[in-house]
Amino acid sequence: MTPQRLLIIRxxxxxxxxxxxxxxxxxxxxxPQARIGWVVEAAMAPLLAGHPDIDxxxxxxxxxxxxxPLAAATLRELRAFRAALRRFAPDVALDxxxxxxxxxxxxxxGARRRIGAARRARREPSSTLWINESVLPRGVHAVDRGLALxxxxxxxxxxxxxxxxxxxxxxxxxxxxxxxxxxxxxAAWANKRYPQERWGEAARRLREATGLPTRIAVAPGxxxxxAAVEAAAAGAAAPAPxxxxxxLVALARAARLFLGADxxxxxxxxxxxxxxxxxMGPTHPERHGPxxxxxxxxxxxxxxxxxxxxxxxxxxCLLDVPPARVAERALALLH
Numbered sequence: 267m268t269p270q271r272l273l274i275i276r277x278x279x280x281x282x283x284x285x286x287x288x289x290x291x292x293x294x295x296x297x298p299q300a301r302i303g304w305v306v307e308a309a310m311a312p313l314l315a316g317h318p319d320i321d322x323x324x325x326x327x328x329x330x331x332x333x334x335p336l337a338a339a340t341l342r343e344l345r346a347f348r349a350a351l352r353r354f355a356p357d358v359a360l361d362x363x364x365x366x367x368x369x370x371x372x373x374x375x376g377a378r379r380r381i382g383a384a385r386r387a388r389r390e391p392s393s394t395l396w397i398n399e400s401v402l403p404r405g406v407h408a409v410d411r412g413l414a415l416x417x418x419x420x421x422x423x424x425x426x427x428x429x430x431x432x433x434x435x436x437x438x439x440x441x442x443x444x445x446x447x448x449x450x451x452x453a454a455w456a457n458k459r460y461p462q463e464r465w466g467e468a469a470r471r472l473r474e475a476t477g478l479p480t481r482i483a484v485a486p487g488x489x490x491x492x493a494a495v496e497a498a499a500a501g502a503a504a505p506a507p508x509x510x511x512x513x514l515v516a517l518a519r520a521a522r523l524f525l526g527a528d529x530x531x532x533x534x535x536x537x538x539x540x541x542x543x544x545x546m547g548p549t550h551p552e553r554h555g556p557x558x559x560x561x562x563x564x565x566x567x568x569x570x571x572x573x574x575x576x577x578x579x580x581x582x583c584l585l586d587v588p589p590a591r592v593a594e595r596a597l598a599l600l601h
Contacts, residue, residue, distance in 0.1 A: 269379075269419065271301045273356035275363060275371045276412075277326060278307040279454070280511075280530025283314070284537050285408045285557070286362050287433075288426035289416065294319040296421050303354050305371055312511045313534075318432055322354055328367065351375045358419070361397055362412050364388035369396025381418045383411065406550075409557045426557060428537035437515040447472060447480045447596065448521035448540075449503065451495050452488045453529040457577040457584070460527055460545045462491055464589045466498020468525065471593035473502035476600060481506035483517055483531065523596055528554050536562075541599040543592060547584040548573050564595055 272293055276286040283306065293302055303322040306314055311325045326347060331340045351374060359372040361382035372380040373396045382388070382397035394400060399418050403411035409426050417423075449469060453459045469480035480503040484492040492505045508514045518524055518535040524542045526532035528549045536542045536556045544556055546565040550572040555563035565571070566586035 269297060269300055269357040271354060271356045271358070272297065272303070273324075273351075273354070273359040273372075273375050273377060274302070274304045275359060275361050275368050275375075277305060277328060277363065277367070277371075278310050280310060280313070281528075281533040281554075282362075282408070282530075283310050284428070284530065284533045286412055287428045287537060288409055289360065289362065289412050290317075290319050291427040291429045292413065292416055292421060292424065295427075296419075301354070303356060305351075305375075310511075313433065313515070316434070319429065322350075324350055324354070326371075348374060360415050362415065364393065365390040366393040366396070369393040372396055379418075381415050383415065387411070406552050407557055408554060428557075430538040433538065434512050434515045437512040437519065439516050439520045443520060445478060445522050446520075447478055447523040447525060448483055448506070448517050448535070449480050449495065450483045450485075450508075450524070450526040450529065450531040451491045452485060452531075453527040455548070455576045456579060457575075457581050458527045458529065458547055458549070459491075459580065460584055460587070460592075461580055462494035463498040464587075464592070465495045465525070466500070466503065467589035468592040468596070469495070469499040469503040471589060472596050473499075475593065475597055478522065478600070479503065480525070481517065481521075483508040483514060485509070485514075485531075523599060525592070525596065532556070543595050543599065545584065545587055545592060547581060548575060548577075562595070562599070564591060 301321040304320050305324045308325050308327050334340050356375050356377040358379045359375045359377035361368040361372045364383045380397040381399045384400040384402045385391045385394045387403045401415050401418050404414040451465050482492040482495050482505045484505045484507050496503050518540050519538050524535035524540045528546045532544050542556050544563045546563050551560050551563035564587050
């Protein structure tokens with residue numbers, strides 16, 4: 267039976283939401299008459315707001331709700347969220363998270379078919395208790411593993427399509443700026459952050475070779491990182507405020523090139539079609555690098571590579587990637 271109402275469950279973070287976009291594109295292509303909903307955290311909702319392939323966006327505040335589970339506001343918001351899900355009444359819920367949070371949201375939706383990754387492929391294996399159809403993932407990259415869930419709906423494997431042109435189509439810089447490279451120096455893990463002085467040197471080398479200036483996307487709380495990059499760049503880089511997702515999309519869409527770590531903004535730029543150079547440390551480029559373009563990732567292999575461990579300082583896997591190599595890869599993409 268052709269599903270009439272489909273629900274995507276991928277609440278956060280930015281990179282994970284971006285990696286789920288090909289699932290949305292495929293669902294809309296194969297089920298053009300279906301209604302499609304998406305459960306997403308409030309912080310990520312602006313990226314999906316007004317998306318032409320999404321009929322209804324269900325916004326959650328799970329972090330806030332966990333902090334104050336018995337507060338009157340939390341209980342009121344939970345009731346409203348559950349009522350909205352039940353009105354939507356999905357036939358199928360796709361748990362793209364593979365943990366108890368995603369599985370519980372799928373069950374809460376009341377969907378008859380709750381599809382998710384098989385136990386051994388889930389981040390929290392015991393969370394299979396929430397789903398009733400499990401799928402063994404295909405491929406290595408997070409994008410392919412998400413698309414594998416569509417096997418349960420009988421959809422054929424197809425090339426991933428992020429639909430970058432449908433993400434906030436009005437988010438553009440006006441008037442169009444002079445050509446520039448965009449750098450995002452932050453990352454959620456300290457050991458994913460390429461040192462600021464090295465980003466500055468890479469920007470300086472890029473400017474010397476091409477005349478192309480670098481703009482540093484300054485997210486809230488990352489002002490010090492941007493200032494350190496600017497100081498090291500010796501006039502080759504300047505800050506560009508990026509206080510919200512629409513502004514970041516506009517900057518990334520306008521840039522000739524995007525420089526960053528394994529972090530959401532870099533994956534977003536790649537989805538938008540902007541050439542990226544991703545400097546990677548503790549994570550594997552074939553699993554979390556630029557999808558379909560592993561050659562745009564830079565890393566230094568070590569016996570301890572791809573440990574997926576968080577540390578409070580940068581390790582050798584990043585420190586052994588010289589700025590000259592970053593600039594060289596950027597130049598190759600520009601040419």
